[in-house]
Amino acid sequence: MIRGFIMRILSMMVFFTLLLLSACGEPTANKTDWTNKNWKEIESNAEDTTVRMFMWGGDEGINQYIDEWIVPRLKKSYDITLERIPMDTPEILQKLQTEKQAGKQDGTIDIIWINGENFKNAKENELLLGSFTGVLPNYNEYYQTEDPAFLTDFGTPVEGMEAPWGKVQFVFHCDTAKIEKPPRSFAELKSWIHENPGKFTYPRAKDFSGNAFLRHVLYAQAEQPSDIFNRPLQEEKISNTADRTWEYLNDIEPDLWRSGDHYPDNLTELDRLYSQGEVWMTMGYNESRAEALIEEGVFPRTTRSFVMEPGSIGNTHFLSIPFNSSNQPGALTAINFMLSPEAQLAKYKPDYWGENTPISMDKIPEEIQKEFHAVERGESVLPTKKLEESFLPESEASYVEWMKEQWFNEVVQK
Structure with missing residues (x-):
């Protein structure tokens, strides 16, 4: 009798173990792959669903564009409820990694705003759905799908795993009431800093904008910028360029704000210093970002943007779908809508966001072309021709982490 009881217990343990193993199997093993479905079927299955979009939430204009323009139109046209969840991208990826390790098939994220090193990490850790852009009607009709800017992301092959949502270029901003002629090169910037001690600084290398500033300095110290952006990171081959970069940064440090004893932690802190007049320049990875800040009274009306030789780094940012999205049809439909000419036009206008578009005008x-051309981007925004002439591609993603580590070692601790 006891033996029979023990056998029943063992049988139950085996049963529950098999259930557990089944639950922890491949996350997408039993899920429908909607990337191969008919588009009408996808849209039909997206109706009356909720799509959860996780994205960086640090810009109020961007948030308003999503909440006030995208959300009501998705609801009206597709009966999709879009929920915007603000979260820093590395935290989003950590959340996905945790769900993957737990074998969670129905995840809590449907769309991610992503690019650069975050895309590389997500792809390498298999946190994304896979190739899906081939099924998007708007992408294939209105975008130059073979554009190199869409095929690689900071040097990482995209392979259809993310759809281009926007493109931006790095610019500097200055108060023309205080600076009549901004520097035209990094050599002139160095001279200006020494002539105006305490009136310039930049965010730390861990900050997205601060890291971009430092990569601009790296480009400027190379024989040609292409020596950096056309090549994978090999420290021994860029050692001379790196040495000149640290020399430049250490040379300007004593004449930075607070004598370089403190660097702003992020762009928000630098913008605050600029708005208060403590520094006379700020910067950012969006050529039109100053317009909204001017209108809100944060930046002075005499704020204008400028770029310096050898050029301005620009990149494309994307929308992607996690490996375990619980609403693939809704995610695909929402992304397709956000790539539409109408949605891109609204994003291009300075009312909310004002950033450039990756859509093909021709x-x-x-x-709609006429509407794009009629948009007044604002006095602080450089002419499109000037931006195009100064455009420089991003280097591969490994330069970002390398810069974080090396800047700390070679500049902060020196």
């Missing part, structure tokens, strides 16, 4: 309807 592929969109003529009446």
